[in-house]
Amino acid sequence: MKLVKLIANLGYGSRKDVAWMFREGRITDVQGEVLYADDKLAHEQILVDGEPLDPPPGLALIMHKPVGYTCSRKDQGRVVFDLLPPRYRMRDPALSTVGRLDRDTSGLLLFTDDGALLHRIISPRAQVAKVYEVELANDLRGDEGALFASGSMLLEAEREPLEPAQLEVLGPRRARLSITEGRYHQVRRMFAAVGNHVEALHRASVGGLVLREELAPGNWRMLAPDEVETIFG
Incomplete structure (x- = not known):
């Protein structure tokens, strides 16, 4: 070339x-x-x-997404691409987020320009677990863990039940939830279905890749190939 x-x-x-x-x-x-x-x-x-020179195609990045940014290129407000060098918007093949975190969710966000890698991570067949730390408006009832793990929980307006999810209680209103799907606002909707409201949501890990404290909100770095493979480990 x-x-x-x-x-x-x-x-x-x-x-x-x-x-x-x-x-x-x-x-x-x-x-x-x-x-x-x-x-x-x-x-x-x-x-x-x-x-x-910036890395060639095959790029993978990890970002600590702060609250207040959307995973979009065209949103009129603040977008995660604002936190990257401007030229990263213009790469060909395009750099995309691997899934999405909503505006009010913080934590681990991946980017790649490798379409095969993107689909490998988000494919339901891959069963890549995403772990979220949750702060709730009300105390947990006590039966949420069994319901989430049942594989029979059905969200409003959906026909397919959720895959089993693992809930770890951290306090009366704090929990850690591991899911293997990525349905629209899934974590928030799961707690809404049991009569609670998510006040703060943070993604702590994707597969074996953990967001470390040294990566401050709004910061990002490139991932080495062996780090990418930890996602599937």
Whole structure:
């Protein structure tokens, strides 16, 4: 692939924009030598404005999503893509969230431009567990755990019962819930079905990948291949 197309596909600008970047000497190798559009060079040897070129397709990111942001590109309010470098919106193939967290939910959010990886994570067949920490408006009744684990719980306006979910009680109004599905507002609707209201919701893990304290709300980082595999471990 020509360097112009490679760099444009990574979101640095249109091909015309990138061609101008070459003319201005902004694209160099790691020794500082100016590159030309028809040069052939390994990805890791290319710098743009003195900074390493963004990773090639196959990118996977983890973000600590803060409350108040939606998992959208077009929402009029704050969106999670605002927390990434602007050029990440322009990558081809596109960078997408792996599932969604609603505006009022915080926690672990994944991004990837690898369609096969995305579907591998969200496919019901994969049975990848998502763990949520929940704060409730009212005390737990005591029978929620058995109901959630039964595999027979039916949400309003749905015909298929939920897959069994595991509830761990952390306090009178605090719990940890593990689910393997991703239905619309599922956790909130499950507690609503037993007469309670979720006041705060935080996703702590996806599969074996855990959100660590050192990743502060609004921050993100790239995932190494072995970290991606922990999702399925």
